[in-house]
Amino acid sequence: MIVVTGDDTVEKPSLLRLFLTFMKIGAFTFGGGYAMIPVFEREFVKRYGYIEEDEFANILAMVQSLPGVIAINFAVFIGLRLRGLKGALATSIGVALPSFVIIIVIATFFFQYIDNPVVAAIFSGVRISVVALIFTAGVKLFKQNLHLQGTFLAALTFALVFSVGVHPFFVILMMGTFGYLIFATNEVKKHDIA
Amino acid sequence: MILLSLFFTFMLIGMVSFGGGYAMLPLFERMIVEQHGWLSRSLFIDMIALSQITPGPIAINSATFIGFQIASVAGAAFATVGVVFVPFFLVGIVSKYSERFKESKVVEGIFKGLRPALVGMIFSSVASIATDALIDIYAYFIFGFLLVLLWKFKMHPILVIVISGVIGFIVYY
Structure with missing residues (x-):
């Protein structure tokens, strides 16, 4: 081992x-x-x-x-x-x-303290920063996938998970399988022809 | 059998966690908030903030926090071990066949599909969290201000979280 x-x-x-x-x-x-x-x-x-x-x-x-x-x-x-x-x-x-x-x-x-009005007010602000941080991470990652296929797959995932409400577990499995079928098998075919 | 349920739920999350903590938030939200009701959506957002201002990986922090909330220290342990369970064995297998794995067209293809999907996952998390976090017009202004701090001034995320807490106190108390 x-x-x-x-x-x-x-x-x-x-x-x-x-x-x-x-x-x-x-x-x-x-x-x-x-x-x-x-x-x-x-x-x-x-x-x-x-x-x-x-x-x-x-x-x-x-x-x-x-x-x-x-x-x-x-x-x-x-x-x-x-x-x-x-x-x-x-x-x-x-x-x-x-x-x-x-x-x-x-x-x-x-x-113990989450119901305290001061703590609750602080966290009302903190929650906004969580949106800002995740949004920033999304934009960064989006810029690395700025091709047509990437944008399409990202939009499709968003629609399935957020709008349609498909379980993210299945969306991930689906997108992985999709990538395998489209991209990995394409490579093999090209290789065979060559 | 709450401990087994915690273990199993986090094992499923760990199995499909690609691309770091943020991309997995929709999965956390769906299973923890919606399916099991272990955490309210606002507590879920608070937990993300706490994971950010404490050291360590977000997924471990989240598993510990949720497990602890549901079933104390034992719950925290079962959830945390659950999230790393499957990857632990996968790393073991892959480390033995590392050369073949590295050059695998299959892995490369899968990731061409997964990478953009992760972007979609992150934005779906943003949209969902925003409905609970951006509660009024002030919140949208604060959101814009925090983006300026992050993008224009390249401020450290922890500092941005602290500033948002101060603003929250001033505006909402």
Whole structure:
């Protein structure tokens, strides 16, 4: 199961070291999984040299093509590479643990104070920023898919999920299948002709 | 059997979570708010804000928050393990066959369909959340102002959330 790659002269980190490094990243990186990627790179490629630069890019491409939480997928991948299954458990638990504890602490207080008029007013404002943040993320991603097909598929998804009310689970499966049928089989046909 | 229900619901969400936290919000909303009624829509929006101002991945923060709200610490644990359950094994499998996976035309094709779909998902989330968050004419002005802070001044999201809280206090208290 353990795939040893990278520079073999570099000593592999202990399970505790893996756990603590990922816990540190989980505790201090704000803004979700994408914000963690440069931190992973700094720690594992540049600081300790456990993983080489090209391999890091490969891992990144792969974890983004899998479902799930990007930071966790990354942690599992690196853990497996360096220390097998135990490594994967150490890294994934490490990276998730700070969120888990912090959210439980916050949720405990949040539900006590949410009916307080001051807190309610503050959150009326905060909810507006949530719309602004998600809208901004959507616009950024939209700009990367500015071709005709992309715009059509995006509009179709919006219509199905928001206007028609189809379950997002099925829309995702449908769009993936659609992409496979249209794009992947096209590639094969072109290849056959050539 | 609320714990199993939490685990199973979050496992389904984890299975089809592509492209980071935001793209999955419609799925969260449909299953958590509409199907199970575990969270009201406004609490759901508050939860997204809390996930943003605390460290860690949005999906983990959300799973922990919702699980905790429904069934305390055990609920938080079942929901969180659920969301990472299937991807954990998939990463294991893919890491063994990484070369073949990387060059797979099938994966490439699937993503040509999925990527634009994620854009549609994010905007559907915006439209749905906006109906609960943009409650009056002031809210639309505040929304415009926050976009200026984000786009023109490239302000950090956490700072924007804090500013919106201050404005909310001034306008709505």
